[in-house]
Amino acid sequence: MEKMSGYAFVAAMLSTGLATIAYLAYAISGLRAARMQTAGMPMNTGTLGFVSGRYTPAIGRYATMLGWLATLALLAGLIFRAIATKHGPFANMYEFSLAFAFGVLVTYMVFERRYHQRILALVALPVAAAMMAYASTIPSTIEPLVPALQNNLLLTVHVAVAIVAYGSFAIAFAASLLYLLQGRWALVAGGMLVLGILGAPTGLLLSGGNITGLLGGLLGGGLLGGLLGYAAHWAGLGKSFEGEASGRWGLPKPQVLDEIGYRAVVVGYPFLTLTIILGAVWADTAWGTYWSWDPKETASLVTWLIYGTYLHARVVRGWRGDRAAWLLVLGFVATLFTYFGNLFFGGLHSYSGLG
Amino acid sequence: MVQEAGTPPLETASVPAAGAMDRVDNVLERLWHLLTSMRVAMIIMLLIAVMGVIGSLVIQMPTGVGDDPQARIDWLNGIRPRFSLFAAQTDIMNSLQLFEVFNSFVFRILIALLTVSLIACSLHRIPGLIRTATKPRVDVGAPFFQHAPQHETIVARQTAADAQALVTGVLKRRGYRTLSAEDETIHVYGDRWRWMQFSGLIGHLSLVVIMAGAIIGGVAGYRDQDFSIAEGATRVVGTNEGLSVKLTDFTVTYDQITDSPSDYASSVILMKNGTEIDRHVVRVNDPLRYGDLTFYQASYGSAAQMTIKDAGGKLLTSEGVPFSWQLNDGKRSLGILSVPGTNYTLWVIGTGGNADTRVRPGQVEVQAFNNSGASSNTPIDDKVLDQGKAATVAGMAITFDRESQYTRLTVARDPGVMLVWLGSLLLFVGFALRFMLPHKRVWGRITTRSSGAIVSMATLAQKDAAISTDFEDLVNDIRTALQAPVQA
Numbered sequence: 001m002e003k004m005s006g007y008a009f010v011a012a013m014l015s016t017g018l019a020t021i022a023y024l025a026y027a028i029s030g031l032r033a034a035r036m037q038t039a040g041m042p043m044n045t046g047t048l049g050f051v052s053g054r055y056t057p058a059i060g061r062y063a064t065m066l067g068w069l070a071t072l073a074l075l076a077g078l079i080f081r082a083i084a085t086k087h088g089p090f091a092n093m094y095e096f097s098l099a100f101a102f103g104v105l106v107t108y109m110v111f112e113r114r115y116h117q118r119i120l121a122l123v124a125l126p127v128a129a130a131m132m133a134y135a136s137t138i139p140s141t142i143e144p145l146v147p148a149l150q151n152n153l154l155l156t157v158h159v160a161v162a163i164v165a166y167g168s169f170a171i172a173f174a175a176s177l178l179y180l181l182q183g184r185w186a187l188v189a190g191g192m193l194v195l196g197i198l199g200a201p202t203g204l205l206l207s208g209g210n211i212t213g214l215l216g217g218l219l220g221g222g223l224l225g226g227l228l229g230y231a232a233h234w235a236g237l238g239k240s241f242e243g244e245a246s247g248r249w250g251l252p253k254p255q256v257l258d259e260i261g262y263r264a265v266v267v268g269y270p271f272l273t274l275t276i277i278l279g280a281v282w283a284d285t286a287w288g289t290y291w292s293w294d295p296k297e298t299a300s301l302v303t304w305l306i307y308g309t310y311l312h313a314r315v316v317r318g319w320r321g322d323r324a325a326w327l328l329v330l331g332f333v334a335t336l337f338t339y340f341g342n343l344f345f346g347g348l349h350s351y352s353g354l355g
Numbered sequence: 356m357v358q359e360a361g362t363p364p365l366e367t368a369s370v371p372a373a374g375a376m377d378r379v380d381n382v383l384e385r386l387w388h389l390l391t392s393m394r395v396a397m398i399i400m401l402l403i404a405v406m407g408v409i410g411s412l413v414i415q416m417p418t419g420v421g422d423d424p425q426a427r428i429d430w431l432n433g434i435r436p437r438f439s440l441f442a443a444q445t446d447i448m449n450s451l452q453l454f455e456v457f458n459s460f461v462f463r464i465l466i467a468l469l470t471v472s473l474i475a476c477s478l479h480r481i482p483g484l485i486r487t488a489t490k491p492r493v494d495v496g497a498p499f500f501q502h503a504p505q506h507e508t509i510v511a512r513q514t515a516a517d518a519q520a521l522v523t524g525v526l527k528r529r530g531y532r533t534l535s536a537e538d539e540t541i542h543v544y545g546d547r548w549r550w551m552q553f554s555g556l557i558g559h560l561s562l563v564v565i566m567a568g569a570i571i572g573g574v575a576g577y578r579d580q581d582f583s584i585a586e587g588a589t590r591v592v593g594t595n596e597g598l599s600v601k602l603t604d605f606t607v608t609y610d611q612i613t614d615s616p617s618d619y620a621s622s623v624i625l626m627k628n629g630t631e632i633d634r635h636v637v638r639v640n641d642p643l644r645y646g647d648l649t650f651y652q653a654s655y656g657s658a659a660q661m662t663i664k665d666a667g668g669k670l671l672t673s674e675g676v677p678f679s680w681q682l683n684d685g686k687r688s689l690g691i692l693s694v695p696g697t698n699y700t701l702w703v704i705g706t707g708g709n710a711d712t713r714v715r716p717g718q719v720e721v722q723a724f725n726n727s728g729a730s731s732n733t734p735i736d737d738k739v740l741d742q743g744k745a746a747t748v749a750g751m752a753i754t755f756d757r758e759s760q761y762t763r764l765t766v767a768r769d770p771g772v773m774l775v776w777l778g779s780l781l782l783f784v785g786f787a788l789r790f791m792l793p794h795k796r797v798w799g800r801i802t803t804r805s806s807g808a809i810v811s812m813a814t815l816a817q818k819d820a821a822i823s824t825d826f827e828d829l830v831n832d833i834r835t836a837l838q839a840p841v842q843a
Contacts, residue, residue, distance in 0.1 A: 026361065140750050163619075186637045203533045269790070270783065270786050270787045270790060273782060273783050273786060274783055277779040277782070277783055280775070280779065281776075284772065285640055285641075285642065286639050286640050286651075287576075287653075287765075288649065288651035288653070288765040288767045289765075289767065289769075290772065290775060291569070292418075293415065293457045295411040295412060298407045298410055298411040299407070299411055301404075301407055302407040302408055302411075305400045305401070305403055305404040305407070306401070306404055306682065308400055309397045309400045309401055312393050312396065312397050312400075313397065315393070316394055316397070319394075319397070322365065334404075337411075
């Protein structure tokens, strides 16, 4: 069973990689079509503002198939793993990272089915692929549960619920980035995106496969990219795209992205709330206190507060749009810290198996 | 804020000079505006989030250290090397309460402000919510049907009354409650989940319940995180209820392959006034509960089994002394025992390992202190004991029998915890219902025209750019119903 789960994970990684390439091809095809339309050629514009060329729909269908394949392979892998370990596949960083990747994949696929926005995959799939790549660098040996984790029901439910929340927030993050790319802060968001994506593997390589390096590279690159973008914006290099009806560069309309971001948070927020509550219930039986300001607890509370602010921002004038989208970016950074927090700060949640 | 900016200055000047009471009213009104403002609430939430970030980045004092001045100084000295960018860094951070963010003055103020704002916002909204649920406005004017975020007009062949019946029929089929009013036109109103607006309110107020629970637990709760008992020893619970706990056995099970601990089990007997009332094996996920008092497995360590007799050979005590402290050298462990029936306190010091030349493995050092003596800080006697050999320390015959183990339990009583769980339940159910069953309202206006009726429908819900909205589906249904062949 352990071997079979390993094979399934390899299959999932491969198909995620292929799916990412297919989605990229889909986006490029759409972008080309958008260019040609700008140049005056007649093109199909969908109801949601996505321009498509001749082969675009076919590439999109293949990408979707590959995406589902990756999701199912990962699900199979997790099930095999659960059978092999006799507990939910959430007990150490290896299992949890794969579960996180599954959460992102499955949430993305569900949102794609509902909203038909394949472009989101350009952010969501790399996030899932990064989690799987990270998982492949850490030991996957099955070890007995430390005493604190020996509560099969709570382990399974607490973490499974967290996975749904994290997956939804990843989708909201993808939508907000694509939203910001089309607005006033295009250069800032673009700089963050490019340097963040380049920074993450660089950090991983430089630190010799250390997650701190990956996160450091991601955040450092993102920050640097944001600053450079801001400098360029300040120097007046970017133009304002505001008030345009359809999306830029073949991207979905900003209003659509705004809506998807909100929907994703509406799904994720109750799940995050439940994760925190179940965590408190468990802490009360295992550690004798429902709340102890452990770094992971604190980080989850910070995440909860940021998304709570976001939900209010949606109904307050002056906070809609850009500011709300930045809150989603901030919320996802907080989500990543909640997820990786125990690796930096130690604390009661440090049974990742990485010491 | 917006209103102030919009008020023309002339108008303000024409208001007669405000009396003292008016000024108070004015201040109170502004305060109320501030407290019920969602923007203010959002800023407070983000500030609390910032505090949370600081609290997880900067090392925090363990619970209890902050209340004990000496422990605080020791702890600060311990971390001083890590915060030495400039000489006074640690002290400045300490006085800014950065090492105790979640007990800090600023944090408490922010939590208090958030609570007040939550309550104020809720109170502010209640009358409106009740009004829309019980007495919604049915007869809205014609302009609404042209300016609402979503609106639609359908021309029908039916008479106005027939059209009204069809529209209400569709609304009812879709689970709406309908109300109608009639003047020169027919007004139709439909709403769904009208009581669910209150679930969001409950979700918000449940946070107040949780905080109340936390405060009650902090004020009226009992907590002993250092309830250490050596094997064979009995220890009195500090709640003054005559309760004591005896540890009969402590076992650590190791995994055979990885050698990491897989189970800690403390077999304990709970006694009240000396009689046994319960037996339990306390494990990490399986505490002992007695009434509202709970005993949790926290940690464990080694202990020294000591036998102490007085000069006449009478047994004073024979018990395990937990090595639950560390000497400042960071190597030798320390157990403290107050000898019953005497004025003496013994420090039992374990070996620092093979490199330790003073206390070798298999030995303990015993330092005796006289509690009532003038110089109770210096030992009156000090000897290194071999295992199994009695020696005389401060006039007592003391034997180090063997090494054993001790368990450390956490004893806790939290009268606020039920409120916390109640609040958590309301929080989750409130928000889940608020998002899953959103309150929906539609208005219809049916006017007669020469050969039939005109049906206008409108809602306040925003148009959804991504998918077709409920309103669009509803209008489609109505259109289908109106266009269906009239049955003969």
